[in-house]
Amino acid sequence: MRQPLLQMNGITKSFGGISALRAVSLRVGAGEVHALLGENGAGKSTLLKILSGAQAPDAGEIDFLGAKATFNSPQDAQRSGIATIYQELTLVPGMSIAENIFLGREPGRASFVNWGRLVDQxxxxxxxxxxEKNPRTLARDLSVAEQQLVEIARALSMKSKLIIMDEPTAALSNAEVDRLFHIVSGFRGEGLSVIFVTHRLEEVMRVCDRFTILRDGSFVCEGDVADTSIDAIIRHMVGREITAMQRRPAPAATEAVVLRVENLSRRRGPEGLNAMALHDICFEVRRGEILGIAGLVGSGRTETARAIFGADPFDSGEIFVDGVSLRPTSPQDAIRKGIGLVPEDRKQQALFLSQSIRANLTVTAQDRVSRLGVFIDSSAEDTLIAEYRKMLRIRMLGPEQIVSDLSGGNQQKIVLARWLALGPKLLIVDEPTRGIDVGAKAEVHNLLFQMARTGIAIVVISSELPEVLAISDRIITMREGRVTGEVQADAANPEMLMALMTVDAVAA
Incomplete structure (x- = not known):
């Protein structure tokens, strides 16, 4: 390891009698990109909250820049040279890039901001x-990748020595990931260190120097990335052999078409919602089938799903469910016809983060947990929650636990359980495993397989081509709001899909 920059020793933390960290250690060298790895619930977030000053440890010591350190607040950590870039970006939408970079630290005297210096710096x-933007551009007008660059610029403005990046590539295209990795690699020469949290293990092999693995709140191992492999990392993370991406078992043959989409179209709207036009989208999904939709960012995949679900309007075309025409004007219309949607952003669009697991899981199954359609039956709720807790292997303290306290994988299982309780004919799942670890990813895949075996028609949208290939029976590709191809999954490969995603020709 390079000259130590950070050493965390014996870090221990409990919440309400539940142990989150047990004597965990983390060592990061100067000018090093260090991967912090582990399944959801392994303790990564708790460890980093302690390092960033958001939480205090029950026991243990932190040595930073060669001296003992105690961070009583995030401001303490920032002043000491530690900056955190969270997965949920923290920019103020109505402020400019320059204002966001220096928020609370604007150059000037007393209450007067020196706007010239602010913009120049x-x-x-x-x-x-x-x-490459005007510093006066509002944050709300930036792409996710551009907002992330503003967060990095803010960290650099604090003269940081250590930057924590939590799932920095989750919402980026391949080109944007390449750009980010180029920036991160450049930090090494300046002696700036990075703690890199990701569930995409190929990224670890590509950009990181060393790694630390946690499991169930305990330190498992550390080492040099050059001396390990993805398979070895997975074994350490989950404590068992697991296939990173297991192909779906052969489905039961069925010809019953659950969903048919014919010439679905929508004109281009204003920037933001409905910005992507859709052109004559046509496909169908059969009972018990998993249809994968592959496409680059901006291809219209999510817009198509939202139109089918009634979340966004469309101008022309037809949607048929079990042969009956449906033109949903709201999600309620789609739900009544047996359509469910697991959106790509579960925190913003699917979960009530400040509410309990009970409230989140049973919200779609009121007919199953109420008497006379009016009075909630708590015992029926408990039975329902226990059923899906066991079926989906949800790690939770109990029904009253606030859902925001769950790991990403367990949050995703709550959303899936909600739709299972409704018993849909068709389930659309947008980015089913974004931000969750390898073990939870395999569990979500197996859950989708089980749902398909019960006869549910499933549409899976994913930015990860290996995932699309592994869990789909059939795949359609999209580009710029158009379907560009359709292939059987067992006859496809990543190169074929990428070609269809980047050209206009339609496969035979």
């Missing part, structure tokens, strides 16, 4: 991270 930092 922001421009210098933006150039350093390759953000």
């Amino acid at each position: 922001a421009q210098g930092l933006m150039s350093k991270v390759g953000l």
Whole structure:
């Protein structure tokens, strides 16, 4: 390891008698990109909250820059040279890039901001991270990748020595990931260190120098990335042999068409919602089939799903469910016809984060947990929750636990359980495993397989081509709001799909 920059020793933390960390250690060298790995619920977030000053440890010591350190608040950590870039970006939408970079630290005297210096200093930092925008551009007008570059520029403005990046590539395209990795690699020469949290293990092999693995709140191992493999990392993470991406077992043959989409079209709207036009989208999904939809960011995959679900309007075309025409004007219309949607952003669009597991899981099954359609039967709720807790292997303290306290994988299982309780004919799942670990990913895949075996028609949208290939029976590809191809999954490969995703020709 390089000269130590950070050493966390014996870090222990409990919540309400539940042990989250047990004497965990983490060592990061100067100028090092260090991967912090583990399944959801392994303790990564708790460890990093302690390092960033958001929580205090029950026991253990932190040594930073060669001296003992105690961070009583995030401001303490920032002043000491530790910056955190969270998966949920923290920019103020109505403020400019320059204002966001120096928020609370604006140059000037007393209450007066020196706007010239603010813009000039922001421009210098933006150039350093390759953000080619006017510093006066509002944050709300930036793409996710551009917002992330603003977060990095903000971290650099604090003279940081250590930057924590939590799932930084989750919402980025391949080109944007390449750009981010170029920036991160450049930090090494400046002696700046990065703690890199990701569930995409190929990224660890590509950009990280060393790694630390946690499991169930305990330290498992650390080492050099060059001396390990993805299979070895997976074994350490989950404590058992597991196939990173297991192909779906052969489905039972069926010809019953559950969903048919004919010439679904929508004109281009204003920037933001409905910005992507759709052109004559046609496909069908059969009972018990998993249809994969592959496409690059901006291809219209999510817009198509939202139109089918009634979340966004469309201008022309027809949707048929079990042969009956449906033109949903709201999600309630689609739900009544047996259509469910697991959106790509579960925290913003699917979960009531401040509510309990009970409230989140039973919200679609009121007819099953109420008497006379009016009075909630708590015992029926408990039975329902216990059923899906066991079926989906949800790690939770109990029905009253706040859902935001669950790991990403367990949050996703709550959303899936909600639709299972409704008993849909068709389930559309957008990015089913985004932000969850390898073990939870395999469990979600197996759950989708089980649902298909019960006769549910499933549409899976994923940015990960190996995932689309592994869990789909049939795949359609999209580009710029058009379907560009259709192939059987067992006859496809990533190169074929990428070609169909990047050209206009329709496969025979």
